[in-house]
Amino acid sequence: MRILLTTISLAVVLAANPSFAQQVSNTPSTEARKPRVVRVEATINAPVSEVWRVWTTSKGAEEFLAEMANIQLAIGGPYEIQFDPKDERSGTKGLKVLSYAPEEMISFEWNAPPEYPEVRNGGTWVVVQMRPEGPDQTHITVSHLGWKEGPQWDAAYAHFVVGWGGLVQRLQRRFTAGPIDWAKERMMYQDQKAAKH
Numbered sequence: 001m002r003i004l005l006t007t008i009s010l011a012v013v014l015a016a017n018p019s020f021a022q023q024v025s026n027t028p029s030t031e032a033r034k035p036r037v038v039r040v041e042a043t044i045n046a047p048v049s050e051v052w053r054v055w056t057t058s059k060g061a062e063e064f065l066a067e068m069a070n071i072q073l074a075i076g077g078p079y080e081i082q083f084d085p086k087d088e089r090s091g092t093k094g095l096k097v098l099s100y101a102p103e104e105m106i107s108f109e110w111n112a113p114p115e116y117p118e119v120r121n122g123g124t125w126v127v128v129q130m131r132p133e134g135p136d137q138t139h140i141t142v143s144h145l146g147w148k149e150g151p152q153w154d155a156a157y158a159h160f161v162v163g164w165g166g167l168v169q170r171l172q173r174r175f176t177a178g179p180i181d182w183a184k185e186r187m188m189y190q191d192q193k194a195a196k197h
Contacts, residue, residue, distance in 0.1 A: 036157060038144035040164045043137050046175040051130050051138040052103045054174065064174035065167065066091075067182040075099065079108035083187055089114045098125060105129045110144060112156045119156040122148060142168060 044051050054060035061069035061081060068082035068091075077097045084090035095109035107127040112119035124146035133139045142164050147157055170180055 035145065036147040038142075038147075038157065038160045038164055040142045040168045041140065042168045042172060043133055043139050044172055044175055045137055047136055048103050048130055048132045048138045050175070051140060051171075054171070055106055055128055055130075056100070063179035064171045066187075071097075073097065073100065073106075103130065110146075113159070116152045116156040116159070118150065118152040119148075122146070122153070140168070140171075 054063055054065075056071060056073045058069045058071045061071055066081045066083045067085055070078050070080040070082075072078050075097060079095050079097050080091060080093050082088070082091035082093075090113065092109070092111055095111060098107040098109060100106040105127060107125055110124045110126045111121070112124070114120060124144060127141075127143045127145065129141045129143075130138050144160050144164060147153055170185075174180060
């Protein structure tokens with residue numbers, strides 16, 4: 001319950017003051033470091049009701065996020081995304097919805113790929129905020145929070161800077177070209193596996 005209240009409080013603070021959490025510079029400083037946040041913003045060519053639907057339903061998430069999803073929009077409901085259908089470890093099985101405000105914000109637990117075990121079990125979360133920009137456009141802000149320090153955390157942070165940017169591009173394509181064809185779409189985990197071989 002304490003985590004839920006903390007998450008809701010953080011989401012309210014972020015909604016009221018988006019400049020509260022800023023991405024940390026790599027410049028060394030003697031000052032206390034502000035928390036790192038991976039943040040991606042974009043204007044999507046779709047009404048807020050449709051952007052909300054694809055973030056908050058299994059069918060919607062399967063149109064842009066990953067080939068398989070299990071989402072139940074309820075506090076504590078599953079927010080499970082399966083990136084590689086052949087490898088359950090590549091998904092977010094067991095992770096939950098933390099909070100939401102219909103057609104404004106959803107937050108959910110998040111993990112990391114198996115090659116970052118410390119981060120995978122480290123308790124990060126994502127806040128997706130949205131607001132209409134006219135009748136057929138929606139501004140979204142995706143913020144990935146809860147980052148700690150250390151080599152795995154740094155590597156995972158870099159991974160998600162690329163990952164969330166690519167995901168937002170796929171979201172935009174979903175509304176300009178239709179649902180993603182997963183037989184043709186190359187995912188980040190595929191590129192990583194290919195690079196290892």
